[in-house]
Amino acid sequence: MTERATAEEFARWVEPHLPVLTRYAARKVGAADRDDVVQEALIRAWQRWSTYDARRGTPVAWLLGIVADRCRRHRTRRPAPLVELVDHGVAPDPAYDVDLERALAGLTRRQREAVDLHYFVGLDVTTAAEVMGCAPGTVKATLHHARAKLRDLLGEHDD
Amino acid sequence: MTDLIDERLSRAAQLWRDTLPPAPAVPLERLAEPSPRRGGAARVGLAAAAAVVTVAAGALVVGQLGSRGGSPATTGTATHRVGPEHRAAVPWVPLPAARPHLRTYPHGDHTAGWSTPYDRVSATGAITGTAAPGDVIVFDAVLESSTDLPLAPCPDYHIAFGRHSFRTWQLNCSAVPFHDARGRPYLPALTNVRFEMRVTVPDEPGRQKVLWTLDGPRQLPGFYGIVDVVRP
Numbered sequence: 001m002t003e004r005a006t007a008e009e010f011a012r013w014v015e016p017h018l019p020v021l022t023r024y025a026a027r028k029v030g031a032a033d034r035d036d037v038v039q040e041a042l043i044r045a046w047q048r049w050s051t052y053d054a055r056r057g058t059p060v061a062w063l064l065g066i067v068a069d070r071c072r073r074h075r076t077r078r079p080a081p082l083v084e085l086v087d088h089g090v091a092p093d094p095a096y097d098v099d100l101e102r103a104l105a106g107l108t109r110r111q112r113e114a115v116d117l118h119y120f121v122g123l124d125v126t127t128a129a130e131v132m133g134c135a136p137g138t139v140k141a142t143l144h145h146a147r148a149k150l151r152d153l154l155g156e157h158d159d
Numbered sequence: 160m161t162d163l164i165d166e167r168l169s170r171a172a173q174l175w176r177d178t179l180p181p182a183p184a185v186p187l188e189r190l191a192e193p194s195p196r197r198g199g200a201a202r203v204g205l206a207a208a209a210a211v212v213t214v215a216a217g218a219l220v221v222g223q224l225g226s227r228g229g230s231p232a233t234t235g236t237a238t239h240r241v242g243p244e245h246r247a248a249v250p251w252v253p254l255p256a257a258r259p260h261l262r263t264y265p266h267g268d269h270t271a272g273w274s275t276p277y278d279r280v281s282a283t284g285a286i287t288g289t290a291a292p293g294d295v296i297v298f299d300a301v302l303e304s305s306t307d308l309p310l311a312p313c314p315d316y317h318i319a320f321g322r323h324s325f326r327t328w329q330l331n332c333s334a335v336p337f338h339d340a341r342g343r344p345y346l347p348a349l350t351n352v353r354f355e356m357r358v359t360v361p362d363e364p365g366r367q368k369v370l371w372t373l374d375g376p377r378q379l380p381g382f383y384g385i386v387d388v389v390r391p
Contacts, residue, residue: 011185022182035183097171119172147164
């Protein structure tokens with residue numbers, strides 16, 4: 001097997017998880033920078049691939065941990081933008097829920113993480129718990145509290 | 160009981176996911192940089208052998224663009240030069256983007272317009288040819304400044320290939336053969352300085368635009384060409 005084949009083996013291993021990794025990075029650093037972060041994370045994952053132990057967690061949780069680390073580094077090394085950039089070529093959808101996005105900013109960091117992982121990244125509660133390093137029940141409770149807070153912030157109550 | 164917030168979150172998340180561009184491809188060409196430990200020393204030896212094969216394949220197909228040689232069958236990938244070859248080009252190194260802070264404000268006034276050291280740099284290059292997904296294409300980006308210009312901080316650049324591949328790296332400033340009195344690499348006034356560029360062809364068949372831009376200046380100096388991507 002050549003080195004090239006080994007890299008392709010890694011690519012095949014990681015490719016099913018790319019959409020999830022990309023969505024997570026987009027939530028963390030924005031759509032404009034997500035590809036850079038994902039690329040850096042994949043290189044890091046490749047360097048550390050030998051340390052992955054399937055008994056200790058799923059590939060997607062392991063990969064998301066690396067993406068999270070790269071997102072943190074990305075945010076700390078990049079100065080705050082002086083001009084807010086917008087994605088080009090994508091017109092705002094009229095159905096875009098601006099109020100909800102604003103309300104999400106009012107959640108605690110942990111609640112926001114749970115909401116991002118479960119709703120926006122699309123992970124089930126068990127995998128989200130693995131990424132957050134807690135029990136699935138804790139994620140369920142965090143989501144419950146997050147929804148309650150959003151309900152208050154948005155003035156939306158179930159009848 | 161219906162949880163309206165749950166529904167609203169699900170709807171917003173679905174809409175957000177739908178508007179996201181496709182996920183980037185795995186940067187295979189950059190995975191070859193480090194020596195992975197998986198598999199031990201035997202694979203390190205194989206890595207060196209594979210690198211030699213790749214370089215040899217590149218040498219074989221240089222100048223064959225448009226007629227597409229058969230070298231990919233040998234290695235599974237090929238290196239294509241998609242522009243004229245110049246011996247003096249600064250070699251390409253896959254340096255991670257450094258995102259240097261380039262903007263300066265006259266008199267510290269942030270309400271006035273900003274500028275960067277690279278606002279008067281022009282970038283030109285030629286990109287044309289045919290390649291297969293997974294191949295590495297090689298071309299030169301030629302930078303020219305109207306004044307002597309230290310490459311400090313060293314800028315980043317972008318290469319967009321087709322609709323879905325977008326990469327950012329840092330220029331290989333340390334290998335520029337010109338140095339100012341302070342020992343910093345620089346672009347001498349009105350002198351073409353060539354930088355070799357490499358990018359992996361994404362799996363996006365058809366006529367694809369390849370766009371090179373220097374990151375930082377408002378005008379984003381750059382150039383583009385067309386590469387026909389054909390699956391073998």
